[in-house]
Every structure is written in C-alpha cells, then in structure tokens.
Amino acid sequence: MSLVTVFGRWYRRKFSDPDAAMLLILILLTAAVLVVWGEIIMPVLVAAVIAYLLDWPVSRLIRVGVRRSVACSLVLVGFITLTIMTLVGLVPIISRQSINLIQETPLIWQKAQDWILTLPDKYPDYVQVYQIHQMMEGLNERLVEVGQQLISASFSSLGDVAALLVYLILVPLMVFFMLKDKLFFLASIHKALPQERRLITQVGHEMNSQIANYIRGKVIEIVIVGIVSCITFILMDLRYAILLGVLVGLSVLIPYIGAAVVTIPVAVVAMFQWGISPEFWYLIIAYSIIQALDGNLLVPLLFSEAVSLHPLYIIVAVLFFGGLWGFWGVFFAIPLATLVKALITAWSGNPDPRFHQHPN
Incomplete structure (x- = not known):
C-alpha cells in the first residue's frame, strides 16, 4: 500500500x-x-x-x-x-x-x-x-x-x-x-x-472561555508572584529587590523555562552580596518556596484546564509558538496548545453533542 x-x-x-x-x-x-x-x-x-x-x-x-x-x-x-x-x-x-x-x-x-x-x-x-x-x-x-x-x-x-x-x-x-x-x-x-460551522462553533466556544480565563489568570499570577517576591526580597534585604521581584513575576509568562532563567540573576546577586553564607541559602530556600507554591498551588487554581496538558507539550508549545510569534507566541503558548488539543478532539470523531445542529 x-x-x-x-x-x-x-x-x-x-x-x-x-x-x-x-x-x-x-x-x-x-x-x-x-x-x-x-x-x-x-x-x-x-x-x-x-x-x-x-x-x-x-x-x-x-x-x-x-x-x-x-x-x-x-x-x-x-x-x-x-x-x-x-x-x-x-x-x-x-x-x-x-x-x-x-x-x-x-x-x-x-x-x-x-x-x-x-x-x-x-x-x-x-x-x-x-x-x-x-x-x-x-x-x-x-x-x-x-x-x-x-x-x-x-x-x-x-x-x-x-x-x-x-x-x-x-x-x-x-x-x-x-x-x-x-x-x-x-x-x-x-x-x-x-x-x-458545527466544529468551528464547538472549538470557538471552548477556546473563547479558555482564552478569557487564561488572560485573567495569567495577569493575576504575575501580580501575586511579583508582589510576594518583592516583599520577600525586601524583608531579606536583598539588593535590587524590586527589580528582581518584577523579573520573577514576569518569568511566569514562560512556563518552566522562565523560572529556571530568572533563578540565575537572583542567585548571582545574592552570592555577590553575601557569598556562600547562611543568608544566601535562606534566600534560595525562600525563593524555592515561592516557585513551589506558584507551580503546585497557584497555577492549578488559576489554570485547571491548562494543567491537564503534559509539561512536555507546554514546553514544546512555548518553543514553537515563541519562535513563530515572539512574545505573544510565548504568552499564548498554553491556550494555543489547548487549541491544538481541541482541534484533535474535534477531528477525532467525538464532537460535542451541544453543537450537532447548525445554528440558524
């Protein structure tokens, strides 16, 4: 064949x-x-x-x-x-x-x-x-x-x-x-x-609500993580606390990759300020707790649908759509990956029964 x-x-x-x-x-x-x-x-x-x-x-x-x-x-x-x-x-x-x-x-x-x-x-x-x-x-x-x-x-x-x-x-x-x-x-x-337009309507309804929830959730996540990071760094007397806190907040735009990248300036500034000392490790522990709470508590609460995607799919989506459309590709990597999932579901032959009939 x-x-x-x-x-x-x-x-x-x-x-x-x-x-x-x-x-x-x-x-x-x-x-x-x-x-x-x-x-x-x-x-x-x-x-x-x-x-x-x-x-x-x-x-x-x-x-x-x-x-x-x-x-x-x-x-x-x-x-x-x-x-x-x-x-x-x-x-x-x-x-x-x-x-x-x-x-x-x-x-x-x-x-x-x-x-x-x-x-x-x-x-x-x-x-x-x-x-x-x-x-x-x-x-x-x-x-x-x-x-x-x-x-x-x-x-x-x-x-x-x-x-x-x-x-x-x-x-x-x-x-x-x-x-x-x-x-x-x-x-x-x-x-x-x-x-x-039965499948168009089905996918459109699903993506419309998901994109709206994703944008609101992402803004809330940036604000919460940024504010908590700024307060933590200020209380621990870390230099450039506001700058680093804002960077940590913005890093949530890029799932997984952003947290890994922003760790470098935080660790470098802390090491330059304190050296390998107890203060340095206290800061690293506090920063790790913030990242853990974000990934395991805040993200599941804000993006319950997106969390169902495998982390590998999310990373591939960030790399692919980010390379294709830059910042907005990275920003919408998760909803775009969800769109691909919705398209596969729509074409798999299991349409949503709510959209069997053509709209008038």
Whole structure:
C-alpha cells in the first residue's frame, strides 16, 4: 500500500465531513494572516487581549444595572489609571536599580572569575588551570558580543517611539469599541462564517472561555508572584529587590523555562552580596518556596484546564509558538496548545453533542 493511498484514506476519514473541512480552512487562513500581516495587526491583537481582560468587570457592572457604554468607560478609565500609577511607581525604581546593577556587573563578573580560578587548587584532580583559562576566554568573548548586541538593539529601539504612540492612542480606543460593541462584532463574525460551522462553533466556544480565563489568570499570577517576591526580597534585604521581584513575576509568562532563567540573576546577586553564607541559602530556600507554591498551588487554581496538558507539550508549545510569534507566541503558548488539543478532539470523531445542529 502506497503512502499516497494511506494519506488519502486518512484525509477522507477526517475531512470528508464539510464541517471538518471548513474548520481546517479557517485555521489555515488565520495562520496565514498572522504570519504575513502579524506585525501590522499587532495593535489589534493587543487590544483584543486587553478587552478579554476587562470583559469580566464590564459584565459585572452591566449585571447590576449599569449601561454598557458607561460600564466600558468606567472600567477602561480605571484600568488606564491603575496602569499609569503602577508605571509611575515602579519604572523609576526599576530603572535606577537596573542602572546600578549594570554598573556593578563588571565587579560581579570579576568576583566570579576570582572564585573560578580557585577551583584548580581546591579540586586538582578534576579541574585544570588551562581548562579554566579556555572557559574564561570563551565567556569573555561571548559577553562582548552580547554587549554589542544590546547597544545596537538600544539604538534600533529609538525608531519604535512612533509605534509606541500608536499603541497609546489607538489601542485604548479599540479596546473601548471592542467592549462597547461586543455583541455587534460577535454577530458579524457569526454571519461571516460558512454554514458548515458545527466544529468551528464547538472549538470557538471552548477556546473563547479558555482564552478569557487564561488572560485573567495569567495577569493575576504575575501580580501575586511579583508582589510576594518583592516583599520577600525586601524583608531579606536583598539588593535590587524590586527589580528582581518584577523579573520573577514576569518569568511566569514562560512556563518552566522562565523560572529556571530568572533563578540565575537572583542567585548571582545574592552570592555577590553575601557569598556562600547562611543568608544566601535562606534566600534560595525562600525563593524555592515561592516557585513551589506558584507551580503546585497557584497555577492549578488559576489554570485547571491548562494543567491537564503534559509539561512536555507546554514546553514544546512555548518553543514553537515563541519562535513563530515572539512574545505573544510565548504568552499564548498554553491556550494555543489547548487549541491544538481541541482541534484533535474535534477531528477525532467525538464532537460535542451541544453543537450537532447548525445554528440558524
């Protein structure tokens, strides 16, 4: 039996249903639009993410009798005010601590080199002097390359000021209209879909609720982990506590990988400040407890559906979608992996009975 025959049978079995074929076509068209015009429509995607985040408080205000337009205005103004207050409070501190950390980086690196050079004397049977020198030369060359890349990136980012102004003006307007005219946009999308849309409706309903819950849950996780980390580092008198706490909070955007990466600056700063001392190990233990509570308590509470995905699938999704769409690919890695799971379920021949009938 030829490969073409096997593929043909599989295709007829999975996509002979017009609903399955329409779902496949919609997925391919959406992916093509994102790949080709992703950068152009990025403000729309950002506005959609914020609209998902703010839809819950808007819905609650509408339930208590507030008009939709008034509810949208109140929630959006509150969100913008809270964002500005957070930025005004955190950005100066983070900028100052970042500059201080960059200025002290050569001292930290020199201290690390001095410690590494002591290894041949402590462990002569395992570490040789020439190995240390080769490793140090390679690391120094790599650090120079990274420094040059950061300098060039900082100059190239000056051209993004105009794009930032676009985001500051257009995104809030789009968020307001997405919230205010939500029913109108949903009805328009419903009319634009083909008649063969049973599986599209099934997957759409499932993903709509999951994406909304994921965005809200991810923001809550970032805030909780960031605040707890900042308070812990401040109480333990760790230098650059706010900067490192914010980094720990943002690290939850990248499941598993983010926690491993952000551990490096936390451990390096603590070691430079205290050395291998009881204070260093106390901090590492406290940081490990924060990560353990986040992974074993907070994440299951906020993302019960996402936790059902195998960790290997999540890591592969982060690498794949992050490489494809950058930050937003990483941010939506888990819901995109859940989407793939929902598509496989839809094409497996076990459709949700709620969506057997075509909508009128």
